[in-house]
Amino acid sequence: MAKLRLKYVNEYIDHTGKLRRYFRRNGKQIGPLPGAVGSDEFMEAYRGYLTQKSAPKPKATLPADSLGAFIQDFYASRMFTDLKMATRRAYRAALEPIVKAQGHRSGVLMTAEHAEKIISRIGSEKPGMANLTRAAMRRVFKLAVKNKRRPDNPFLGIESYSVGEHHTWTxxxxxxxxxxxxxxxxxxxxxxxxxxxxxxxxxxxxxxxxxxxxxxxxxxxxxxxxxxxxxxxxxxxxxxxxxxxxxxxxxxxxxxxxxxxxxxxxxxxxxxxxxxxxxxxxxxxxxxxxxxxxxxxxxxxxxxxxxxxxxxxxxxxxxxxxxxxxxxxxxxxxxxxxxx
Structure with missing residues (x-):
């Protein structure tokens, strides 16, 4: 039986003995490849990575402790790449406007009050997007705390918005x-x-x-x-x-x-x-x-x-x-x- 060989597939056994497969290109691990090789689930993820553009790099003028750098570090982490593709797309949709508008600000010095303002500004018009941004930013700063780049997570104390349910057709x-x-x-x-x-x-x-x-x-x-x-x-x-x-x-x-x-x-x-x-x-x-x-x-x-x-x-x-x-x-x- 012919063996399916695909470019950019990195396969290895982890420390627990579990077989893992990742899409790796240009020396970078892009994301996991679920399911059996050749399965619909595997091939959908593989094709998605083939067409996926590299994560945008922070501008050279941004300092390493900036909010934009924090978000770019999150994109490169397993905390992000291990997420399902749909979740990654959703998080990018929430985070990219933050990078564009406030990426130059200090991530190290961000206060809980500033974090609250970011979410409140979005929530005044789009409560659903505010909740998504809150969830994404919590993960961004969870990574920053893990990497000892700051002592706390300023987004943890922010409550979610109450979002109305979809109408059930009569x-x-x-x-x-x-x-x-x-x-x-x-x-x-x-x-x-x-x-x-x-x-x-x-x-x-x-x-x-x-x-x-x-x-x-x-x-x-x-x-x-x-x-x-x-x-x-x-x-x-x-x-x-x-x-x-x-x-x-x-x-x-x-x-x-x-x-x-x-x-x-x-x-x-x-x-x-x-x-x-x-x-x-x-x-x-x-x-x-x-x-x-x-x-x-x-x-x-x-x-x-x-x-x-x-x-x-x-x-x-x-x-x-x-x-x-x-x-x-x-x-x-x-x-x-x-x-x-």
């Missing part, structure tokens, strides 16, 4: 979308894939025809790494038959080429807007609508988690409790009606 809103976008349109297929698999937008964008086996869709969730086999709902089967994408993925662009999470999200958001639905009807709300339907249909929390992939049942139990309340309320009202 039955009326689901019907309104379906009325506007008939079977056979990309917009309807995207909607049905999200609703009838209950998966996150990014995971739906990555679904391939080869993932469908014996009436099930094989999913490895990008966020958690959870492996699932999701049954193909009859309505989803009809939708897939009505719009057959010419590409390898279940939903692609008009030419059948794979789409990104952002592109798929925009497709559904634009379609919802065209259907005159409220702005609260965002794509992630279809995942929540799927869980609501499962709960209202009598599914247990564990049954719902087998579809949603949640690691804990806390989030799922909220849907089952809401469904139980509805059923109890209907029963109570029915009893009162009978007494009249």
């Amino acid at each position: 039955e009326g809103e689901l019907l309104q979308y379906e009325t506007a976008w008939k079977l056979g349109t990309r917009e309807r297929l995207a909607f049905d894939l999200l609703l009838y698999t209950g998966q996150r937008v990014g995971d739906v964008a990555r679904m391939k025809r080869a993932d469908m086996v014996d009436g099930l869709i094989h999913v490895i969730q990008q966020k958690t790494g959870t492996e699932l086999w999701v049954p193909v709902h009859p309505r989803l089967a009809r939708s897939l038959a009505a719009y057959q994408s010419p590409g390898l993925t279940l939903i692609g662009d008009k030419a059948g080429r794979p789409v990104t999470r952002a592109t798929l999200s925009k497709l559904v958001s634009d379609a919802a807007k065209a259907a005159d639905l409220p702005s609260a009807c965002v794509p992630h709300g279809l995942r929540k609508a799927a869980m609501r339907r499962l709960a209202e249909g009598g599914s247990t929390a564990k049954q719902i988690a087998s579809i949603s992939g949640h690691k804990t049942l806390k989030e799922v139990e909220r849907y089952t409790k809401a469904a139980d309340q509805k059923m109890l309320a209907r029963d109570a009202m029915l009893k009162m009606t009978r007494e009249q």
Whole structure:
């Protein structure tokens, strides 16, 4: 059997006896390569590293103890490279504006008050981004403390912002979308894939025809790494038959080429807007609508988690409790009606 040989793959046994593989180029260790060599997980990470640009280097005028240097050191550390690719991209999106605006400031002399101001300034308009920046900066300064570049972490005492939950689409809103976008349109297929698999937008964008086996869709969730086999709902089967994408993925662009999470999200958001639905009807709300339907249909929390992939049942139990309340309320009202 031919052995798969790939450039830039560094393989070794660590001190615990575990086999590890990393992508290494130009003398620098870029990041880990998960899964078996040649697996989808391995190759996705490998291709990502091949196209990934090197981390921007701090300007020569920045002193070594500057905030910008602290962040660049974080990019080069295992604390960053061991993170999942999606998390690394998110952290860069949060940290690069900090480097640009305040990278010249001293990281050694930063106070808790200054750290609070950075997060508060972002949080006044974008609380979600403020929470992401807070998490990233905590890691940056955790590394600085570990390297003895400062005695404390000024971001530890900052509380997170309360961020509103995504709206769960109602039955009326689901019907309104379906009325506007008939079977056979990309917009309807995207909607049905999200609703009838209950998966996150990014995971739906990555679904391939080869993932469908014996009436099930094989999913490895990008966020958690959870492996699932999701049954193909009859309505989803009809939708897939009505719009057959010419590409390898279940939903692609008009030419059948794979789409990104952002592109798929925009497709559904634009379609919802065209259907005159409220702005609260965002794509992630279809995942929540799927869980609501499962709960209202009598599914247990564990049954719902087998579809949603949640690691804990806390989030799922909220849907089952809401469904139980509805059923109890209907029963109570029915009893009162009978007494009249």
